[in-house]
Amino acid sequence: MVVDPRFSDGKDADALRTIGEVARALGIKQHVLRYWEQQFPMLKPLKRSGGRRYYRPEDIRIVDTIDRLVNREGYTLKGARLALSGGKAAAAEAPPATTARGDGDTHPAGDIVPQLRAIRSRLAAALER
Structure with missing residues (x-):
């Protein structure tokens, strides 16, 4: 698996990442990531003792897709949720709207x-x- 260039932390591509690492790499605030967990049932990072979140590569892909849909393509949260649940947003790069x-x-x-x-x-x- 190829390491995303936004994650220059020296970890393996399949490594778990904390919410802080994901937030820094993707340019999304931590409170937004926590809110998206409530709004998007498919986004379920692992939670360890003390509630510490660990994002798997598939969680990071979901966050990246949500960010693209909401912040670049203009979807509402409800529309992005429907697109994700219907599999319509699965493409890594969608054509411009x-x-x-x-x-x-x-x-x-x-x-x-x-x-x-x-x-x-x-x-x-x-x-x-």
Whole structure:
């Protein structure tokens, strides 16, 4: 198994990692990881004496997928939970999300912000009339 480059701690790829190690490597706060454990039943790190959490490689993959769905693809927690439970989010890299424009063409979902600003401006102008 290949060691994820984000984990430069010298441990084997199959080694258990603490919540602090996972949080640092993935850039996710520890309290968010604990909250995600409550929201995503498939995320179950091992808990040892004193409640200390140890994340297995499969737990880390789930956390990484949740992070991608929620923070990069814009899923709600409920939507991400449904995607994970349905196996639709299992791909390591999903294609960029697209949205349909009125002309039938598609564009990356990240381009929607300028369109939303334009709509807001038109609505504000309409209210001023």
